[in-house]
Amino acid sequence: MIISKIIESVPNFSEGQNERIIKKIISPIKNKRGVKLLDSSADKDHNRLVVTLIGEPDSVQEAVLNASLIAIENIDMNKHTGEHPRMGAVDVVPFTPVRNISMDEVIKISENFAKNLATDINLPVFLYEESAKRESRKNLADIRRGEYEGLADKLANKDWQPDFGPAKPHETAGATAVGARMPLVAFNINLDTDDKSVADDIARKIRNSSGGLRYCKAIGIDLAERGIVQVSMNLTNYKKTSLYQVKEMIKMEAKKYGVNIIGSELIGLLPSQALIESAEYYLQLEDFNEEQIIENRLLEDL
Amino acid sequence: MIISKIIESVPNFSEGQNERIIKKIISPIKNKRGVKLLDSSADKDHNRLVVTLIGEPDSVQEAVLNASLIAIENIDMNKHTGEHPRMGAVDVVPFTPVRNISMDEVIKISENFAKNLATDINLPVFLYEESAKRESRKNLADIRRGEYEGLADKLANKDWQPDFGPAKPHETAGATAVGARMPLVAFNINLDTDDKSVADDIARKIRNSSGGLRYCKAIGIDLAERGIVQVSMNLTNYKKTSLYQVKEMIKMEAKKYGVNIIGSELIGLLPSQALIESAEYYLQLEDFNEEQIIENRLLEDL
Numbered sequence: 138m139i140i141s142k143i144i145e146s147v148p149n150f151s152e153g154q155n156e157r158i159i160k161k162i163i164s165p166i167k168n169k170r171g172v173k174l175l176d177s178s179a180d181k182d183h184n185r186l187v188v189t190l191i192g193e194p195d196s197v198q199e200a201v202l203n204a205s206l207i208a209i210e211n212i213d214m215n216k217h218t219g220e221h222p223r224m225g226a227v228d229v230v231p232f233t234p235v236r237n238i239s240m241d242e243v244i245k246i247s248e249n250f251a252k253n254l255a256t257d258i259n260l261p262v263f264l265y266e267e268s269a270k271r272e273s274r275k276n277l278a279d280i281r282r283g284e285y286e287g288l289a290d291k292l293a294n295k296d297w298q299p300d301f302g303p304a305k306p307h308e309t310a311g312a313t314a315v316g317a318r319m320p321l322v323a324f325n326i327n328l329d330t331d332d333k334s335v336a337d338d339i340a341r342k343i344r345n346s347s348g349g350l351r352y353c354k355a356i357g358i359d360l361a362e363r364g365i366v367q368v369s370m371n372l373t374n375y376k377k378t379s380l381y382q383v384k385e386m387i388k389m390e391a392k393k394y395g396v397n398i399i400g401s402e403l404i405g406l407l408p409s410q411a412l413i414e415s416a417e418y419y420l421q422l423e424d425f426n427e428e429q430i431i432e433n434r435l436l437e438d439l
Numbered sequence: 440m441i442i443s444k445i446i447e448s449v450p451n452f453s454e455g456q457n458e459r460i461i462k463k464i465i466s467p468i469k470n471k472r473g474v475k476l477l478d479s480s481a482d483k484d485h486n487r488l489v490v491t492l493i494g495e496p497d498s499v500q501e502a503v504l505n506a507s508l509i510a511i512e513n514i515d516m517n518k519h520t521g522e523h524p525r526m527g528a529v530d531v532v533p534f535t536p537v538r539n540i541s542m543d544e545v546i547k548i549s550e551n552f553a554k555n556l557a558t559d560i561n562l563p564v565f566l567y568e569e570s571a572k573r574e575s576r577k578n579l580a581d582i583r584r585g586e587y588e589g590l591a592d593k594l595a596n597k598d599w600q601p602d603f604g605p606a607k608p609h610e611t612a613g614a615t616a617v618g619a620r621m622p623l624v625a626f627n628i629n630l631d632t633d634d635k636s637v638a639d640d641i642a643r644k645i646r647n648s649s650g651g652l653r654y655c656k657a658i659g660i661d662l663a664e665r666g667i668v669q670v671s672m673n674l675t676n677y678k679k680t681s682l683y684q685v686k687e688m689i690k691m692e693a694k695k696y697g698v699n700i701i702g703s704e705l706i707g708l709l710p711s712q713a714l715i716e717s718a719e720y721y722l723q724l725e726d727f728n729e730e731q732i733i734e735n736r737l738l739e740d741l
């Protein structure tokens with residue numbers, strides 16, 4: 138029995154305006170067997186293209202590498218302007234585990250991809266997030282600080298030697314950040330009050346930065362139209378900070394204010410495991426095996 | 440965007456002993472593109488082969504039809520003995536909706552399959568369960584009563600004219616029952632008591648036959664080894680009688696005895712929707728869309 142490993146990648150390219158070039162960059166992803174293009178969105182103001190794809194690890198790497206080669210051939214960073222911070226034609230390439238694959242394996246994939254990209258193009262590449270070799274490179278914003286224009290100076294600094302490739306910017310393509318990270322789960326919970334300070338207080342109690350759950354970011358939001366407030370969250374590791382934990386903790390905190398949860402929402406994509414895990418918790422399932430889910434069996438030979 | 444329709448079929452063939460024939464029957468299912476063989480189990484005492492497959496509707500039909508033609512070529516019901524009730528070489532062929540397909544569509548598929556089988560082989564075929572054209576044919580046991588040996592007499596009765604094919608048994612293959620049905624979900628809930636009468640009482644309160652939930656069958660079971668009891672259930676329509684309903688209802692009934700749920704288990708395969716629906720209930724999700732699940736996107740182009 139072959140169990141397919143599935144990863145996601147969301148490469149960001151510094152071209153959001155020229156339709157012809159955007160099409161060219163996407164084409165090796167669109168046409169690659171074993172890969173599924175989920176979304177591509179080009180933003181003119183950001184002058185940036187964000188592509189979401191999933192599939193079998195080798196095919197995903199190959200598709201993203203081919204798209205990157207086309208991007209580098211067609212983008213000149215010396216002429217690039219846009220609102221979004223950026224340092225390269227292929228600005229950032231994250232890889233995310235989806236199915237039957239560990240974070241350690243995805244880190245190896247990101248290293249392999251980074252090495253190939255650096256070698257093929259003679260381009261400096263930084264490893265970030267889970268792939269970072271030192272704490273100071275975990276955060277993408279730190280790596281990108283100074284942007285394309287500051288890259289030559291940054292690479293001259295011995296603290297900012299790239300993980301792969303030469304210690305000087307590529308003449309037209311700058312540099313690239315590559316890394317493994319968990320998928321973000323965007324989970325919002327609605328409360329039956331119009332008092333935003335209640336949502337703010339609860340957000341503070343549950344988020345990591347002020348003493349709450351390790352992989353939870355949270356803010357209070359006013360949903361004026363509905364006359365209610367919301368605790369809006371990003372779960373940066375749904376396996377370690379679970380949806381049901383967050384929900385039960387908010388329910389508990391809300392009691393202090395005599396407030397109730399009246400609903401919740403999930404924004405964008407998420408792995409089935411994030412929901413299955415909550416079903417397992419609430420139904421008190423013992424020894425449930427993911428292979429019992431029929432659809433998972435369909436994915437085995439992908 | 441192509442959304443793949445996925446069905447399951449579990450054809451039962453009257454050969455559980457001859458390995459060579461069993462292999463032959465399975466081969467068109469094993470080798471069919473767009474179909475995945477999940478399981479095949481041959482029972483020598485039952486002298487019966489049960490095959491589980493999933494895939495795209497046309498491919499599933501074609502694979503099961505080809506397997507059926509081979510079964511009929513190789514099985515002589517006049518020589519068949521076994522413990523399990525049976526009336527034909529291809530005894531029963533159920534079809535089940537798995538993904539992106541309605542019960543009405545699966546009923547049409549079962550009718551189409553039944554017609555093709557009857558025409559290709561000149562064999563009497565009965566439609567059962569959801570596909571049955573009259574109440575008296577919903578239950579497979581009623582159709583099969585009298586078995587292969589009683590088939591000639593049964594088909595001579597005007598109440599038992601077949602839905603397709605001739606009103607006399609095929610000389611070596613008898614007759615076949617074909618129908619659409621929901622997948623069974625086998626769900627068991629464990630209680631922190633060793634008093635089996637508690638499980639029996641709760642089973643009575645929650646099962647359809649004695650006044651409970653419409654699509655729930657339930658019995659009490661003694662798990663002597665663990666010193667506890669269990670309410671053991673089959674949910675015959677998980678969309679209409681949900682896992683969370685059953686769990687919450689048992690929790691409520693158990694209170695009467697001062698007993699608690701200490702765990703639960705799911706046996707065998709089930710569609711992801713059965714679990715996702717419980718996560719939606721407990722997390723209070725508004726407007727969740729199945730397409731937000733990454734893995735479902737992978738299945739789109741199957």
